[in-house]
Amino acid sequence: MRMIFIGPPGAGKGTQAARLVDHFKIPHISTGDMFRAAVQAGTPMGVEADRYMKAGRLVPDEVVIGMVRERLAAPDTAPGFMLDGFPRTRPQAEALAEALAADGRALDAVLLLEVPDALIVERIVGRRTDPETGAIYHLTFSPPPAAVAARLIHRKDDTEEAVRARLDAYHNQTAPVVPFYEGVGLLRRVNGVGDPDGVTAAIRAALA
Ligand code: AP5
Ligand code: MG
Numbered sequence: 503m504r505m506i507f508i509g510p511p512g513a514g515k516g517t518q519a520a521r522l523v524d525h526f527k528i529p530h531i532s533t534g535d536m537f538r539a540a541v542q543a544g545t546p547m548g549v550e551a552d553r554y555m556k557a558g559r560l561v562p563d564e565v566v567i568g569m570v571r572e573r574l575a576a577p578d579t580a581p582g583f584m585l586d587g588f589p590r591t592r593p594q595a596e597a598l599a600e601a602l603a604a605d606g607r608a609l610d611a612v613l614l615l616e617v618p619d620a621l622i623v624e625r626i627v628g629r630r631t632d633p634e635t636g637a638i639y640h641l642t643f644s645p646p647p648a649a650v651a652a653r654l655i656h657r658k659d660d661t662e663e664a665v666r667a668r669l670d671a672y673h674n675q676t677a678p679v680v681p682f683y684e685g686v687g688l689l690r691r692v693n694g695v696g697d698p699d700g701v702t703a704a705i706r707a708a709l710a
Contacts, residue, residue: 503526503528503611504608505528505584505585505610506589506609506611506612506683507586508612508615508676508680509614509615509694510622510668510672511622511669511672512617512625512626512665513617514625514701515587516535516586516638517698520638522584522705526581526582528584529583530586531570531573531583531584531585531588532587533569533586533587533590535586535636536569538657547569550565551565556658557664558663560591563597566590566594567593567594570598574602582610585598589679590671590679591679592679595683609688611708612683612689613690613708614692616692617694621695625640626660626665627660628641628642628643629660630655631654631655631656632650632654632655633653634653643698690709691708692705
């Protein structure tokens, strides 16, 4: 199964992707997580990406495309993959199509997780992540167990100001990817509003 998750910041891509990859036994490839790991490791790419991420802006296409091409060449993607947060621009979508075609691989589905802007800020500002397990929580909607509460982190780009910039980037640069996949019949729209189990059920139905 080769899948893509598109959706605004805080739509629940990471939350739902974690569930899907368990079910399909495929790797979860989140470009945001890859950049955060590079920032943590202090690599040159991490230093460059950090400047854009902190401001809520997209990392330049050539950096992202190179990183994803390399990741998709790894043998663990043979049974498929779940791309989360890539592609995010038209040139990224075109580069992905080219890279997959060159390997004789094709996408099975593109899931668009739809959540209105009005709900996004609250989801993002309350998010907390476990650096040891990668688990995603929310102070109100998905409270963390007391045992892990002390080690949870709040992402640097999860401020209200950065979220506004991320939403602008989504509407201006990522939204044009939607008609690209709609045109080739791969797009599946899923309502991302409601409790996470309900959203998972809607995704399963969209994939059936
Ligand atoms: P990235 O890490 O991809 O961030 P994002 O797209 O802004 O999305 P998020 O990870 O913030 O949200 P999510 O949809 O995963 O939601 P989650 O499940 O965590 O990218 C970060 C940055 O990296 C970008 O801004 C850019 O700079 C750079 N970058 C990455 N990829 C790039 C690319 N391709 N090109 C260029 N630059 C790139 O959920 C959010 C919260 O809501 C959590 O607290 C969760 O518990 C809660 N929640 C989840 N589901 C529900 C629900 N159903 N109801 C209530 N609460 C819920
Ligand atoms: Mg995410």
